[in-house]
Amino acid sequence: MRNGEIDPLESSVETNQIKVTQLRNYPMVSNPLALIAEVTHRCPLHCVYCSNPMQLAGTKEELSTAEWMSVFQQCGKVGMLHAHFTGGEPLARTDLTELIAAARAAGLYTNLITSGLGLNEQRLQSLIDAGLDHIQISFQDSREEAANWIAGAKTHAYKIELSRAIRRHKIAFTVNLVVHRQNLDHLEEMIAFIERLNPERVEIAHTQYYGWALANRAALMPTHAQLEKAVAIVADAEKRLAGRIRIDSVVPDYYAKYPKACMGGWGRRLMLINPAGKVLPCHAAEVLPGLTFENVREKTLSWIWQESSSFQRFRGEEWMPEPCRGCDRRSEDFGGCRCQAFLLAGDATVTDPACSLTPSHGIVEAAVREVNAGAEVARPTSAPSFVQLQQQTTDLWSYRTNRE
């Protein structure tokens, strides 16, 4: 812990005047633990559940190789431990191997979160040689037609091939499966499919409603019945696969009693840098009105973490409204997600409406009721081109599209 920094969660706060003053100036500033590096927003897939912002950064605005290298060096200096490479599709950056090497040289654990598109065995080997610690490949479904329909691209077969290639190399492998109304009915089949890919870990990720996923929420939100069944299936699989494949899964927050501890608290553990160099406390923060986010082209990471108004805005507990202010859970869930509070209740300073203790919870209940009243699963379709697929599915959802 550096001079002048206090973490009241880990050390008791004394009523000594100096410490109280410090606490006011630097509420809870310990080191950030990890960087989420959104190295590009370009992506060959069009997943309907994408949580990227609807306003994507363009190629010309992207940080250069040298700028990212400087970022990773700064990350190491401020004591970060992990760099999560994501996007868009990080493999769309031709300099990804250099970026991984730079992050590793700065002492960071390197994690590549990818669709796998743009990776072949030769490039995989060069990433591993550069020090890549872990690779996570997303799958949209176990059934080819359905997977390609959700991704808006014919990518499923390629991902299977690639997973086999990954297992020929010595690298940790996680499969990420995004689940929602359109695929939850065959979750058992999907888990069996993933078992055959033989990863160390599986992430069963319920769709979170930001970006495109929020726009497509009516088609994606699972029903009560689907969710209940899914919870039982996951519990069974966890038991059966214990020691072989670790399963991580979280109940989606619209159905939970309390909100998620979004990002482990605002400005508390994580920093996200978007392709254009903007530094954000989370993936969606740019939607919040009235906040200005700094750019690594202009300010150091350390300054942004400690001094910027954006990172201080919802850090700690002083900003909290009721019912958070008097709630014992405030140090566990930090009032939930600021972006969700804004997106659903129109106000980033209120408790996350996913919390059953807050008056605005009615918004979430209404969404859940509506979905359960008319919940139908659509039939996967395919079309000769993406444009035709878009046209055929306009009633159901809108696909994520690149800016240019």
Place this chain on the structure above:
Amino acid sequence: MAPPSDSSQPRLAVGCRWGGSGEGRVILFPEGKINLQGTGLQVLERCDGVRTFGEIIAELQRQFSAADPEKIRSDISVFLEQLQRKRIVDY
């Protein structure tokens, strides 16, 4: 999965490695880190894929000779089994 046997050779699983330095030494894995103190650190420093579980236990029983040797064995066995389920240790 079974607990480790005397001839098992515990090691960090693929994708898990040491990070940080000095007192801030941690084990890094894809989603996070483990802060280690005291005996946890002593155990994992010995999980090098060479020493057997039996040898690790014997070393720690010698080092903590005031403690009940059977308790040391069962505690470490449970500890390693938990980490194995999290895919952080293999044996």
